[in-house]
Amino acid sequence: MTQPDTAPSALIKALSQLLRPLVHLLLHFNITYPVLSNLLKSIYVEVAERDFPISGRKQSDSRITLLTGVHRKDVRRLRNVDAASADDTKTATLGAQLVARWTGLPEFLDKEGRPRPLPRLGGEKNSPTFETLVRSENKDIRARVVLDEWLRLGVVHLDDDNNVWLNTDAFIPDSGLEEKAWFMGRNLRDHIAACTHNLSEAGAPMMERSVYYDSLTPADIAELDRLARKTGMQALQAVNQRAVALQQASDSDPDATLRFNFGTYFFYAPDDAHQPEQDDEESS
Numbered sequence: 001m002t003q004p005d006t007a008p009s010a011l012i013k014a015l016s017q018l019l020r021p022l023v024h025l026l027l028h029f030n031i032t033y034p035v036l037s038n039l040l041k042s043i044y045v046e047v048a049e050r051d052f053p054i055s056g057r058k059q060s061d062s063r064i065t066l067l068t069g070v071h072r073k074d075v076r077r078l079r080n081v082d083a084a085s086a087d088d089t090k091t092a093t094l095g096a097q098l099v100a101r102w103t104g105l106p107e108f109l110d111k112e113g114r115p116r117p118l119p120r121l122g123g124e125k126n127s128p129t130f131e132t133l134v135r136s137e138n139k140d141i142r143a144r145v146v147l148d149e150w151l152r153l154g155v156v157h158l159d160d161d162n163n164v165w166l167n168t169d170a171f172i173p174d175s176g177l178e179e180k181a182w183f184m185g186r187n188l189r190d191h192i193a194a195c196t197h198n199l200s201e202a203g204a205p206m207m208e209r210s211v212y213y214d215s216l217t218p219a220d221i222a223e224l225d226r227l228a229r230k231t232g233m234q235a236l237q238a239v240n241q242r243a244v245a246l247q248q249a250s251d252s253d254p255d256a257t258l259r260f261n262f263g264t265y266f267f268y269a270p271d272d273a274h275q276p277e278q279d280d281e282e283s284s
Contacts, residue, residue: 011199018192044068045078095155095179097137098146102166103237104244108133113237117163120147130164153179190261214271221268232264 026036048067049059061079065072102108102115107128110116118130120143134143147164150156153176156164194206216224239262250256 041070041074042078042081044070045075049079093182094138094141094146095150096183098133099155099166100240100244101136102133104241113241115166117159117165120158120162120164152176187261187263191263225266225268228264228266232266236262236264 026032045064045068048064052067053059054063061072061075064070064075064079068075070078102118108116108118116128118128118133120130122129130147131143134141134146147156151158154167156166158164191208194208198205198208243260247256
């Protein structure tokens with residue numbers, strides 16, 4: 001086990017880089033260091049117990065303390081606490097599944113492969129409706145409940161003929177902190193997990209690539225943003241449509257036990273070399 005004083009300096013530097021925007025977010029929502037410290041303590045114990053066992057031996061409080069540096073008294077307490085159920089993810093996960101179907105299944109697409117506007121209830125005979133979309137994924141929830149929530153979040157809008165239109169080609173709510181936070185947790189978790197695999201695991205590396213340049217003008221950034229959105233969405237739609245088809249074909253296959261996550265992002269900020277210098281002295 002790597003000790004703090006022998007941990008790779010490159011990894012420590014990378015951690016300091018990725019933690020900065022996280023700490024910015026925490027401070028924005030008034031989440032203080034003690035809150036994060038307690039959360040980290042419980043996660044250290046959870047991951048050590050789950051991911052670092054010794055084959056054929058029961059994981060002990062003492063060994064978890066050795067692995068994590070968390071006091072044995074806290075380890076014992078945290079191991080006896082039941083994990084809270086994540087009931088706030090149901091809306092987000094159902095929404096993601098429905099949008100995946102709407103943007104992936106042929107019956108919900110127009111001739112150009114774009115999501116069709118769906119009649120809220122009835123329409124032409126045998127043509128899909130918003131109600132049939134919801135029932136195709138979950139028969140226990142009313143379509144009106146989903147519609148009202150999506151209207152609140154800005155995911156869809158209604159036209160004068162009571163047709164439901166998808167506002168975006170991916171489930172990115174305009175509002176709704178719980179939904180956005182859920183997607184942030186899932187997407188960043190899997191992105192970091194792919195990096196972790198590539199740094200520490202044997203076997204073929206997972207795909208984890210990016211394109212980055214500096215010394216660009218605001219006009220350059222605007223053009224590249226448009227290009228990234230267009231090509232990124234094309235890639236997401238292509239993978240989504242194939243994934244939906246494969247999922248349906250593998251519905252009864254006992255080997256169908258794996259999940260995947262594929263995403264794109266675009267970020268811009270001032271170059272480090274062009275950041276304003278900080279005054280070392282506090283202003284009076």
